[in-house]
Amino acid sequence: MTMIEKDLLARQNEACAETVSRDYDMLGEQLRRQGISIDEIKTKVSGYGVAIPSWGVGSGGTRFARFPGAGEPRNIFDKLEDCAVIQELTRATPSVSLHIPWDKADPADLNSKADELGLKFDAMNSNTFQDQLEQPHSYKYGSLSHTDRATRQQAIEHNLECIELGEAIGSNALTIWVGDGSNFPGQSHFTKQFERYLESAKSIYGKLPADWRLFTEHKMYEPAFYSTVVQDWGTNYLIANELGEKAFCLVDLGHHAPNVNIEMIVARLIQFGKLGGFHFNDSKYGDDDLDTGSIDPYRLFLVFNELVDAEVRSAPGFDPAHMLDQSHNVTDPIESLMVSAMEVQRAYAQALLVDRSSLEAYQDENDALMATTTLKQAFRTNVEPILAMARLETGGAIDPVSTYRAAGYRQQVAEIRPVTSGAGGGIV
Numbered sequence: 030m031t032m033i034e035k036d037l038l039a040r041q042n043e044a045c046a047e048t049v050s051r052d053y054d055m056l057g058e059q060l061r062r063q064g065i066s067i068d069e070i071k072t073k074v075s076g077y078g079v080a081i082p083s084w085g086v087g088s089g090g091t092r093f094a095r096f097p098g099a100g101e102p103r104n105i106f107d108k109l110e111d112c113a114v115i116q117e118l119t120r121a122t123p124s125v126s127l128h129i130p131w132d133k134a135d136p137a138d139l140n141s142k143a144d145e146l147g148l149k150f151d152a153m154n155s156n157t158f159q160d161q162l163e164q165p166h167s168y169k170y171g172s173l174s175h176t177d178r179a180t181r182q183q184a185i186e187h188n189l190e191c192i193e194l195g196e197a198i199g200s201n202a203l204t205i206w207v208g209d210g211s212n213f214p215g216q217s218h219f220t221k222q223f224e225r226y227l228e229s230a231k232s233i234y235g236k237l238p239a240d241w242r243l244f245t246e247h248k249m250y251e252p253a254f255y256s257t258v259v260q261d262w263g264t265n266y267l268i269a270n271e272l273g274e275k276a277f278c279l280v281d282l283g284h285h286a287p288n289v290n291i292e293m294i295v296a297r298l299i300q301f302g303k304l305g306g307f308h309f310n311d312s313k314y315g316d317d318d319l320d321t322g323s324i325d326p327y328r329l330f331l332v333f334n335e336l337v338d339a340e341v342r343s344a345p346g347f348d349p350a351h352m353l354d355q356s357h358n359v360t361d362p363i364e365s366l367m368v369s370a371m372e373v374q375r376a377y378a379q380a381l382l383v384d385r386s387s388l389e390a391y392q393d394e395n396d397a398l399m400a401t402t403t404l405k406q407a408f409r410t411n412v413e414p415i416l417a418m419a420r421l422e423t424g425g426a427i428d429p430v431s432t433y434r435a436a437g438y439r440q441q442v443a444e445i446r447p448v449t450s451g452a453g454g455g456i457v
């Protein structure tokens with residue numbers, strides 16, 4: 030089954046197929062002069078996928094308010110349908126990352142819905158940063174690092190439950206992010222708190238199935254505003270090392286101090302075999318969870334430059350998971366996620382165009398100007414015809430947003446999905 034009518038998609042594509050084909054040929058000619066095969070780039074782009082976070086298809090909100098849009102998904106099954114729309118039109122998002130307990134459901138139902146929609150499940154995300162109804166112990170003062178053993182045990186068991194559900198739906202990774210930290214100097218003993226965290230994380234790691242990976246996500250601050258237990262990539266690396274070979278660091282682009290050189294962090298984690306994956310988004314000030322590539326597309330490109338560099342030299346153990354993690358407040362989440370998935374693909378395509386042998390020669394000769402120009406040349410290339418052609422050939426839309434609008438999907442679901450309240454957020 031498809032969420033977007035096939036005839037409509039075909040009509041929309043027909044209207045601009047010839048233009049795309051001409052643009053593709055022109056770019057192909059331009060790239061051929063640089064010794065690059067456009068078809069090879071297109072094949073790689075077609076094979077690229079970024080996972081959709083289930084929580085991304087609803088409106089996020091801020092600490093002040095949430096302004097829900099029309100036709101907000103009511104449950105995980107509605108969310109999966111919205112994710113299917115994104116995948117059908119972009120062909121860049123074959124999987125969905127679930128968040129437990131928000132998406133808790135019978136695994137058989139999850140599997141049959143995903144099969145019906147042609148989707149797979151990516152990494153599982155646990156939630157010990159908020160309290161659930163009927164939960165005996167509160168996470169107000171932390172979860173995996175809480176001073177109280179029973180609270181820590183409750184958080185451990187929740188993570189094990191995520192693994193159990195994940196196993197039943199074909200996932201093979203667990204992502205842990207905790208909000209644990211402190212708001213006042215002296216509130217927590219840094220060392221003891223981190224020891225408690227490590228002990229808890231080891232209990233989870235010990236139960237990880239053989240073919241699973243554990244991703245831990247660092248974040249500088251928020252909800253804790255004085256200190257955070259897993260605050261940066263250094264602490265994250267320590268965790269991954271302490272736990273073992275199935276533990277890796279997850280880099281959320283928004284979880285760093287402003288102006289931090291994220292691409293260099295990525296390079297370091299690759300070098301030491303501990304890059305687990307990404308949560309892509311963009312930010313201006315903090316963990317803004319803005320749309321990927323909307324603020325600093327060059328930084329996104331520079332991150333992908335490191336990824337492609339690792340890919341072409343077959344860096345040992347290099348197999349990062351790619352996920353989006355955004356909060357949508359003023360746009361239709363489906364449109365934002367489609368555009369963001371395409372931005373990630375764009376950065377990948379641009380990074381594939383980098384003339385790596387020239388770059389290496391310029392680096393060896395200390396020719397800073399030509400080295401940086403080499404990167405800029407790839408970044409400045411308009412790869413849109415490659416992305417459009419990749420979508421067209423894999424059954425997607427040349428222009429996903431206009432096709433989505435023409436399909437009237439949001440209006441249709443708004444009729445069957447009741448208006449939701451403004452309560453609750455969806456930012457992680």
Ligand SMILES: [Mn+2]
Binds near residue numbers: 246281308354457
């Ligand atoms: Mn994240």
